[in-house]
Amino acid sequence: MNFDLSEEQRLLKDSVERLMLDSYSFGDRRKYQTEKRGFSEAMWARYAELGLLALPFAEEHGGFGGGAVETMIVMEAFGKALILEPYFATVVLAGGLLRLGASEAQKAELIPLIAEGRTKLAFAYAEPQSRYDLVDVETRAKRDGDGWILNGSKDLVLHGDAADKIIVSARTAGDTRENDGVGLFLVDADAPGLTRRGYPTQDGLRAADITLERVRVETANVIGDPAGAFPVISRVADEAVAALCAEAVGSFTQMQAITLDYLKTREQFGKKIGSFQVLQHRAVDMFVDLEQSRSMAIYAAIMAVESDASERERAVSAAKVQIGRSAKAIGQQSIQLHGGIGMTMEHSVGHYFKHVTMLDTLFGDAEHHLRRLAALGGLSGDQRME
Amino acid sequence: MDLAFTKEERAFREEVRQFLRDNVLPEIRRKLAEGRKLAKDEIAAGARILNKRGVPTWPKEYGGAGWTLVQQYIFEEEVRAFPAQLTFGMGESLVGPVIYTFGSEVQKKYYLPRIANAEDWWCQGFSEPGAGSDLASLKTRAVRNGDRYVVDGQKIWTSGAQYADWIFCLVRTDPDVKKQQGISFLLIDLKTPGVTVRPIRLIDGDHVVNEVFFDSVRVPIENLVGEENKGWGYAKYLLGNERFGDAGVGISKERIRLAKELAERACVRGARLIDQTAFREKVAAVEVQLKALEITQLRVVASASKQQKGTQDPASSILKLRGSEVEQASAELLMDAAGPYALRDLSQEEREGRNEPPVGAYGAARSAPTYFYSRAASIYSGSSEIQKNIIAKAILGL
Numbered sequence: 001m002n003f004d005l006s007e008e009q010r011l012l013k014d015s016v017e018r019l020m021l022d023s024y025s026f027g028d029r030r031k032y033q034t035e036k037r038g039f040s041e042a043m044w045a046r047y048a049e050l051g052l053l054a055l056p057f058a059e060e061h062g063g064f065g066g067g068a069v070e071t072m073i074v075m076e077a078f079g080k081a082l083i084l085e086p087y088f089a090t091v092v093l094a095g096g097l098l099r100l101g102a103s104e105a106q107k108a109e110l111i112p113l114i115a116e117g118r119t120k121l122a123f124a125y126a127e128p129q130s131r132y133d134l135v136d137v138e139t140r141a142k143r144d145g146d147g148w149i150l151n152g153s154k155d156l157v158l159h160g161d162a163a164d165k166i167i168v169s170a171r172t173a174g175d176t177r178e179n180d181g182v183g184l185f186l187v188d189a190d191a192p193g194l195t196r197r198g199y200p201t202q203d204g205l206r207a208a209d210i211t212l213e214r215v216r217v218e219t220a221n222v223i224g225d226p227a228g229a230f231p232v233i234s235r236v237a238d239e240a241v242a243a244l245c246a247e248a249v250g251s252f253t254q255m256q257a258i259t260l261d262y263l264k265t266r267e268q269f270g271k272k273i274g275s276f277q278v279l280q281h282r283a284v285d286m287f288v289d290l291e292q293s294r295s296m297a298i299y300a301a302i303m304a305v306e307s308d309a310s311e312r313e314r315a316v317s318a319a320k321v322q323i324g325r326s327a328k329a330i331g332q333q334s335i336q337l338h339g340g341i342g343m344t345m346e347h348s349v350g351h352y353f354k355h356v357t358m359l360d361t362l363f364g365d366a367e368h369h370l371r372r373l374a375a376l377g378g379l380s381g382d383q384r385m386e
Numbered sequence: 387m388d389l390a391f392t393k394e395e396r397a398f399r400e401e402v403r404q405f406l407r408d409n410v411l412p413e414i415r416r417k418l419a420e421g422r423k424l425a426k427d428e429i430a431a432g433a434r435i436l437n438k439r440g441v442p443t444w445p446k447e448y449g450g451a452g453w454t455l456v457q458q459y460i461f462e463e464e465v466r467a468f469p470a471q472l473t474f475g476m477g478e479s480l481v482g483p484v485i486y487t488f489g490s491e492v493q494k495k496y497y498l499p500r501i502a503n504a505e506d507w508w509c510q511g512f513s514e515p516g517a518g519s520d521l522a523s524l525k526t527r528a529v530r531n532g533d534r535y536v537v538d539g540q541k542i543w544t545s546g547a548q549y550a551d552w553i554f555c556l557v558r559t560d561p562d563v564k565k566q567q568g569i570s571f572l573l574i575d576l577k578t579p580g581v582t583v584r585p586i587r588l589i590d591g592d593h594v595v596n597e598v599f600f601d602s603v604r605v606p607i608e609n610l611v612g613e614e615n616k617g618w619g620y621a622k623y624l625l626g627n628e629r630f631g632d633a634g635v636g637i638s639k640e641r642i643r644l645a646k647e648l649a650e651r652a653c654v655r656g657a658r659l660i661d662q663t664a665f666r667e668k669v670a671a672v673e674v675q676l677k678a679l680e681i682t683q684l685r686v687v688a689s690a691s692k693q694q695k696g697t698q699d700p701a702s703s704i705l706k707l708r709g710s711e712v713e714q715a716s717a718e719l720l721m722d723a724a725g726p727y728a729l730r731d732l733s734q735e736e737r738e739g740r741n742e743p744p745v746g747a748y749g750a751a752r753s754a755p756t757y758f759y760s761r762a763a764s765i766y767s768g769s770s771e772i773q774k775n776i777i778a779k780a781i782l783g784l
Contacts, residue, residue: 001395001456002388003688009387069387260782280778281771287782288708291701295681296674302389318674370674374666378646379673 003298009073012066015050016077024081026348032084037162038206039084048117053091057099061111068239072246072301079250082348082355084205086120086159092243093158094121094167096236097184101224106186110165122163124154124210125233132364134169134233136177139212141170141185141226148172148222150185150193150215158362160208161198163189168212169233172226182233183226185217192216203355234309238316241363242304245297245323248359252290252326255334255352259286262338262349279337286333289326296322314376317369324366327356389684391460398457402464409435410470418469421752426507426549432471433478433504441478441502448486448494449502455687466636476546477501477508481554484571484624488612497573511541511555511574511598512621519772521556522565522618526600528557528572530607535559535572537580537603543766547583547596550576560615571617573609580604588762590755591733625768626698632767633683633709638676641716641756642669648723648750659723668722672715679708700781707773710763717753717760724750728757 005013023043032040047053055070057063064070071092078087091114098110113119130136139152150170160166166187174181187194193215198208224232263274263283273279296319303315331353335342342349360366373379391399414432417424424432436442442461444450453461465471482501485493500506517524526539537557547553553574560568576583580603585593612620646669652659659665686702721728727750764770778784 001391001684001688003685005387260784263784274784277775277778280782280784281774283782283784284707284774284777287777288704291682291704292675292678292708294701295678295685298387298685299389299677299681302387318670318677321671321674322678370667370670371663373674374663374670378666378670379677 005069005073009069012055012070013073013077016052016074017080019046019050020077020081020083024083026082026351029082029084033204038200038204039086039162043083044085044117044120047085047087048115051115052087053117054111054115056091056095057107057111057115061107062115063111068242068301068304071239071243072297075243075246076250076253076297079247079252079355080254082251082254082351086122086162086206088240088243088247089123089159089163090114090121092240093123093236094163094165096239097123097167097223097232100235101184101229101232103223105220106223110186119164120159120162122157122160122166122208123236124157124160124166124168126154126156128153128155132368133177134237135179135182135230137169137171137182138176139168139170141172141183141217143172144216146219148183148185148217148219148226150187150212150217152212153209154212155209157196157208157210159206160196160210161206165189166194166210167223168210169229170212174227179230181227182230184223184229184232186221186223187212187215187217201358203358204351205358231309234313237363238312239304241316241320241369242297242300244359244362245293245300245319248323248327248356249290249294249297251352251356251359252293252330255330255349255356256283256286256290258349258352259283259334259337282333282337286330286337289329293323293326293330310376310381314373314379314381317364317373317376318379320364320369321366321373324360324369327360328366331356389681391456395456395460399460399464402461403468405439406464406468406470409438410468411435414471415468418471424471429471430504430507436465436470437502437504441482443478444482444486444498444502448482448498455690459684459687463636466640476510476550477504477506479627480510480624481508481573483627484554484611484620487623488571488620490608492608493573493611506552507546507550509544509547509550509553509576509598511544511553513543514540515542519769521621522569524556524558524569526555526557527561528559528570528605530559531604533607535605535607535610537572537574537600537605539600541598541600542586542595544583544596544598545594547576547598548585548593552576553581553598554611556617556621559617563615566618568615569617569621570614571611571620572605573611574600574603574605578603578605588759590759591731592755592759633679633705634713634763635676635680635683635709638672638679638709638712638716641713641720642672642676644753645669645716645719645723648720648727648753652723652725652727659725665722669719672712672719675708675712675715679705679712682708703773703777703781706768707770707777710770713763714760717757720753721757724753727751728754 051064052074054063055066059065095114098107125134127138141148141150166189168185168187169182170185171181172183193213196208196210198206201207263279264272266273300316300319303312306312334349335353338349341347414428440449440451442451442453442458446452478501485497512521514524514526528535528537553576555572555574556569557572558568559570580601582599584597586595586597587593646660649660649665650658654662682701683705686699689699730751732751
């Protein structure tokens, strides 16, 4: 049992935190947001220089062989700074699908492009009817000679408007919501028949709705088994949840720091408001939520690579329940403790509130994961259903 | 980063299991598994068995096992799982460490072996009718008279005083200074003339706590621990230890297990309660809270060996606060699972010694008292509000 970072992990943490400190103040973030794509291409290049874009990939593909703990370290630092760049979409989601599902040839071609910052990817999984169910796929892929033809709509594609390539989940067989019959298809963003409409998300990031009309995909661009990709999707989703938990903990940490700072400087009734017991107790409630969330984010990172699917899913869902509930609790407390100023776009705390609220909705909110955990037999897995 | 225990730690766990199988009396194990209470001599005998290789939480030089915090954690987990009687707390966990940290050589030689052998039972004389959360305002006086202190006053909420041989007390030795600076830490033999113990029955029907009265009780001055008027510091050290170990993870785990067991047997319109989505989600929600607490405790245990002496991982401050909330949530689950079968009151039968488990529903019948008593968890050893005051000041710097 060991919760320490290795020497290499500590170096990684130091370097990414330093980068954030130097180049990602709240003011910097505002500036980056006004750039053409809604984030900073210059920062993306810095991530590539630091090796962050290569982090989770195997060394033989030009990566650093980092695991879930390394991703946790980076996502936590990103969550603290509230970054805008498509790291989660490109490296965690699409990168995860490639890492776990792609052929050697596909990896050899694509991973260096990601690692060097030359190609951004997105993962189109959600559909208008699917809500949080990743297997609820109506987009169809039909055989067409030696390739496939895709038809359907995907929405809420995270950073879909900035992506050069998009990995699309589509059904090659079976009924909607059947585990078998789902494939993954790598599509160029400018492929004929693909249209996308980008828009900002509530937390200042970007997403896109994508329509596929007779989009042709060569066999070489099918990732894994065209009818058996769901296990890969579900593993990547679990890793993604662990990464989101870490990002949220980064944001929570900063919300706690900003709020404490405010309590120690703001004066009313001739005193620092942090001297009032009601406010102190609210601040302690935030601290408790933060520490519980930190524990569960660590748990999720350690368990995200567990090969036993049921054990992995139970652990990851438990973590997302904690994070989702704490996102509400910490978010609401931090706004309340700031009073009116916390409601303004001028102050950073509201932006954190918005972001952690959106994190709850990605890959299943607290209620969704509580239901999944309960259906799987609870954390110990021993509530046998009959 | 790794949640798995090391090879050595796993071997230690095996050793503990074997030790329990070889040493704990089957009768004790059975009683505990059925949730029945042990008599005083059974607890003492059990403590002597568990302490065979030294007191688990003490350093070697004072008759302890000299285990790391991780080993202590494993030991406690195994003892709970077996189940065997956890060591009788107050002597070992509270006053023992104060004696070997601040006591005289004579005190160490006399008291520590007697605690380790469960010869002396200890209770804690801190709270008073007028000094609850504001503990430092305590009024029990100890006036120096030659080679004696004469003690007058009253303590309350004294757990186990009906069994105890000794009481460690906070007493006022100087009424004219700031309240924290006039307190001393005194060891008092409960058989001394002038000491009276009176029971208090709590809402769960049980007799755990007492009032202890002191009427001109003469206590030898060599029973003072450390220096006169320095008792508040020793008490803070003691309470720090108490909060550190007070996450109650094992208790909550056991309650959740029992709640599930009851829900497997309970029927709602012909279907098992455990199969109802609403109930399952309620259980899962408490399990999430408990897991977060457990990992937090493991973080604290793992980091404790690396912390500088006298400092603690800030996360340790939430263990008691959060632990009591999770204990209470798990007790509520027990009530929910028991439903109407929680109604039956067994306490009179138990007091009369007829404590055979009623067929099938023993857990259900214990669930209401468990729930009632669980409300004490956020009140004793520093109420949740006091815990929050401490965290706000010490950790958050407010």
